[in-house]
Amino acid sequence: MTGGRVSVYKARAVRVALVLSLVSVAxxxxxxxxxxxxxxxxxxxxxxxxxxxxxAPSLTPGPAHYRPVVLGHRAFPVxxxxxxxxxxxxxxxxxPRLRLVAGEWRLVGVHxxxxxxxxxxxxxxxxxxxxxxxVGWTFYSGxxxxxxxxxxxxxxxxxxxxxxxxxxxxxxxxPGRLLGRVGSTGYGSEGHRDEFPPHLxxxxxxxxxWTNPYPLLVSLYxxxxxxxxxxxxxxxxxxASGDTEAWRAAADRLYxxxxxxxxx
Numbered sequence: 001m002t003g004g005r006v007s008v009y010k011a012r013a014v015r016v017a018l019v020l021s022l023v024s025v026a027x028x029x030x031x032x033x034x035x036x037x038x039x040x041x042x043x044x045x046x047x048x049x050x051x052x053x054x055x056a057p058s059l060t061p062g063p064a065h066y067r068p069v070v071l072g073h074r075a076f077p078v079x080x081x082x083x084x085x086x087x088x089x090x091x092x093x094x095x096p097r098l099r100l101v102a103g104e105w106r107l108v109g110v111h112x113x114x115x116x117x118x119x120x121x122x123x124x125x126x127x128x129x130x131x132x133x134x135v136g137w138t139f140y141s142g143x144x145x146x147x148x149x150x151x152x153x154x155x156x157x158x159x160x161x162x163x164x165x166x167x168x169x170x171x172x173x174x175p176g177r178l179l180g181r182v183g184s185t186g187y188g189s190e191g192h193r194d195e196f197p198p199h200l201x202x203x204x205x206x207x208x209x210w211t212n213p214y215p216l217l218v219s220l221y222x223x224x225x226x227x228x229x230x231x232x233x234x235x236x237x238x239x240a241s242g243d244t245e246a247w248r249a250a251a252d253r254l255y256x257x258x259x260x261x262x263x264x
């Protein structure tokens with residue numbers, strides 16, 4: 001089989017595997033567009049005619065991402081959305097992987113990480129405290145950030161669409177620190193993208209050996225969903241009470257104040 005055909009089959013296989021897996025939606029249902037307090041005037045029948053009465057105000061959050069939940073000095077590396085969380089942790093550890101060798105795609109190894117399928121532009125955050133060790137492009141990882149954790153392990157965040165301002169080699173990070181945004185870069189020269197659906201490739205290397213982070217990711221995600229869900233219900237209760245000041249303070253604690261990524 002020629003290298004060109006293998007490349008086509010490889011690209012199709014990766015697309016099909018990820019698309020089939022990105023079929024579940026985790027997170028609360030859709031919410032209104034703008035965080036605001038609004039009131040409506042409704043006619044109320046009275047003797048001799050009608051009297052306009054202002055209805056009770058409503059408070060609704062716009063589309064936003066939840067702030068990371070830090071558990072045991074660790075955070076899940078992709079921020080969830082409050083209205084559409086197209087996010088899936090793919091158990092892809094040690095799945096077959098092709099590499100370009102002498103101009104041909106060959107099966108030469110296995111996947112040494114976990115893919116987290118998410119929307120392009122979803123915030124990617126540091127799982128741990130540490131120091132930025134690598135930033136920039138590699139052929140397979142695309143735009144990536146590498147963090148040397150305080151625990152000595154190396155944490156890889158790959159296929160990013162962009163890297164956050166201030167993320168440079170030598171800078172320190174803490175759990176939940178913004179590193180970049182989910183993308184589909186890699187498997188080509190700098191700037192190449194869309195060989196596969198958007199996702200974060202997350203890898204952890206201990207002592208030169210890559211280890212399977214899947215159980216840890218599932219644990220962090222499950223607890224984050226539980227705590228963010230409780231905080232969301234508390235926020236909804238404040239909205240129902242009409243307490244604007246308390247609602248806004250709680251919303252600021254719950255959500256990341258990020259502008260939408262340009263062009264994504």
